[in-house]
Amino acid sequence: MSLLELSGVSKRFGALTAVANVTLGVEEGAIFGIIGPNGAGKSTLFNLLTAIYRFDEGCIAIDGTSLAGMTTQEIARLGVARTFQNLRLLGNASALANVMVGEHLLLRANILDALLNTTRERRERAEAEQRARELLRFVGIAGIDEQFARNLSYGTQRRLEIARALAARPRLLLLDEPAAGLNPSEKRDLVALIRSIRDGGATVLLIEHDMGLVMNLCERIAVLDYGEKIAEGTPNEIREHPRVIEAYLGAPA
Amino acid sequence: MIYAYAFVAIAACVAIERFHNRRAKIAIALALAAFLAIAPRFYGNEAVFSILADAAVYVMLALGLNIVVGFAGLLDLGYAAFFAIGAYTYGMLASPQFGLHLPFWVLLFLAAALAALFGALLGAPTLRLHGDYLAIVTLGFGEIVPQIFQNLTKYTGGPNGIAALDIPSFFGHSFGASVMPYYYIALLGIVAALWISRNLRESRLGRAWMAIREDELAAKHAGINVLRSKLAAFAIGASFSGIGGVLFAAKLALVSPDLFGFQVSVLIVSMLVLGGMGNIVGVVVGSLLLTIVNSALLPQINSLVDTTFHTTIDLSNIHFLIYGAILVGIMLFRPEGLLPNRERRDEFHHNGEAEAEA
Known part of the structure; x- marks a missing residue:
């Protein structure tokens, strides 16, 4: 059984479907990446995982425990910690x-x-x-x-937020664009850091825009576009996937 | 003379704040405590110690409110309600009102517990409110509580309140008409309040409050039970003023609803802002200063004006004007308060720099 399982999860804001029928599983001990163009629903998905938003349909479970109806604080108790796209340090x-x-x-x-x-x-x-x-x-x-x-x-703040998330000894660590705003050498350090976090026993799920970093770091990747999961697989599979290329580069003329 | 005492106390507080050596801090604090304890032996003016006893009660109140506003970041504009609850606990249970004459010492603790209970009860509906909304709702509570005491005439004596409250005694020795016992009890109360404040600030609960104050969403993600932590802040903060209320009522031997109006809540918030919100020593300085200004300086200015100009102007009419002017002045020239903690000093310092650059 996967540590994190989503099946048929949807979230609508009025007429906009931010997350549409997403199903995916993250194995314990994995480094799993979620990519997608801006507005694809990646951060919304994270916000569903920590109950900032409530999902409208489907089911999310951590190690078999359903998150339905749980508060942010209760989910933290299950061993989920996260960082934020726009840093929320004290x-x-x-x-x-x-x-x-x-x-x-x-x-x-x-x-x-x-x-x-x-x-x-x-x-x-x-x-x-x-x-x-x-x-x-x-x-x-x-x-x-x-x-x-x-x-x-800025780079130090990013690391500090990761340290705060790790302080809870999470089983599942959610990183929302951890490399945003970092320079190349800081990014290399970040890759090493995330690997050692995983080696320390945590499962890592991350959202990232830097393709090079994601392809290098993640063992599995899911691609979201307009709230839907359009592909999932290893970095090599994703790189070749026609729908991913279409989503990023536009449909062939 | 009162100024001499206030000066010594405030100077000692400033020194404690400036010294970084822990031992030096403790030494100064002990010296100050010894001075305040022994002082009445050499100078026994009851009027001065009456003001100092009141000042000490206000220091306790300010330290209590500091937990809610300074630590947990919940702006409470109705804090006087808990002061009233403490005072009426004594007023109703140690007076001819119901023929109940419970001992002062028992009521000190009972009032703390009752105020804490009401703190939690009144806090509960506000838990999901933030900032301005929270302030307005607490403002409402601050108005409602004295109104209730005013209108429950059968139990509380209505607008006249309850008079002839019991004079406390200590192992059979009645306090009599002296204010000195209240002075000493209030000093002990301050010591306890300071100790508890410091403990709370350094504790796991204190860190939870800090997280809620800085970023509630981040606090939730750290697994902090935000609602329960806020309730704890309301309850603990209120309990301080419950004790203050009993002291106040017993010393005055009277309670009436007009003693606990909105201006009292504002006064206590002003003490925090003036002294430096969140900083324990700063809060003590702020509340000492404002009480001295209110109960000693302003009446003296009044009589000084009258004797100099041979008038009989009643300056108490413009009491609040002078008081307001002092506050405005301090906010203009030292917005972080007189003795801020590192956080607030930096915050205002940085804003200043940003403005200078812009």
Whole structure:
């Protein structure tokens, strides 16, 4: 069974069908890419996966558990973490605090622990801080712990957001255009980082516009166009697929 | 004399804020606490300590509201409602009103619990509201609660309120007419409120509030239960003012609905804005300053004007004008507040730079 399964998922905004009858499965341990022209419904699909929007039809399941009716927070509990196309860092908080927020679900301290600063609260805080520092190092931005997120360079912010998503130890990591705005050398680092995330045990589902990066990184790719899945396969299959070429280059005259 | 005390307290707060050494901070805080505790031995003017006791109650209120507004980012314009609930808890349960004379010490905790309960109850309908909408709904609650106390005449004495509240006692020693016990209890209350505020800020819950304040959607994606965290902020914040309300009512030996109107909520929000929202020490400075201005400086300016110009102008009519002018001045020249935390200082600093470049 796949870790993530979508069958016949549709989402309409009024007359516009943003996601139309999409069926796909992402195997555990895969790096899976979703591509498609602008407005193809890729980000909408991600937003359905984390319940920012509710899907109108079909079924989405994580490891056999249906997401129907679940809230964003409940889906996070299932082990789904994500980054955002337009970065949603906590700007007025330190990089370290951003990652520690990502660790929320790993901690057990409750309101009484918070009020009285109990041993459990202090111990968890120290552990969380330690793990957060390690994560910053893992994504390659050690030494910026105390800086405010909003003062960091764009590339660093992208990595910080990945670190925050990883902090929850997700089974499924959703990356929404992780390479957008990065220069070629940063993109190479990103590819290496995503591979090591997968090797660490997470399944990665990503949306990306950079074809070279997607073809190089992903083991399987699905192509969306006008909300429909028009193709799915290995990078080589996608590269040759007539409907994909048509969607990207236009129909032959 | 009151200014001397306020000056020492505020100077100590500024010093605590400026020093980066943890030990130095603790040393200054302890020295200040010792000074405030011993001071009445050398200078026993009850009128001064009455104002200081009131100031201390306001510091507690401001610290409570700081949890809701400063930590969780929920603009609450009806915070005086919980102050009223605390005060009326004492007014109704320790007075001839129902012939109930529960002990002051029990009521301190009962009022905190009741205020927390109402904080959660009033907070619940607002959970999905943001910004302006939230502010307006809380404004409504702030109006409704005193109205209820005013109109439930049978239980609350209506517009006249309840008088002749019990005078508290401590192991059989009645507080009598002295204000000193209230001063000391309020100081202890501040110490507790400061400790709890600091604990909360550093806690898992405090980080959840910070995430909600900065980006609610990102907070949800981190698995934070946004609704529950907000309720916790409303409840904990309200509980501080429940305790403040009991102290206030017992010291005054009176409760009436007009003591808890909109201007009280605005006053407390002003304390936060003036001192530096979110920053615990800044909030203390802001609330001290405003209480001193309100209860000492403005009346003195009034009498000074009268004696100098041999008039009998009642400046209390333009009390709010002067008060407003002070606030406007501070917002113009130091919009981040007097003692902001790093976040807010940077925020305003950066905006300034952006404007300069544009």
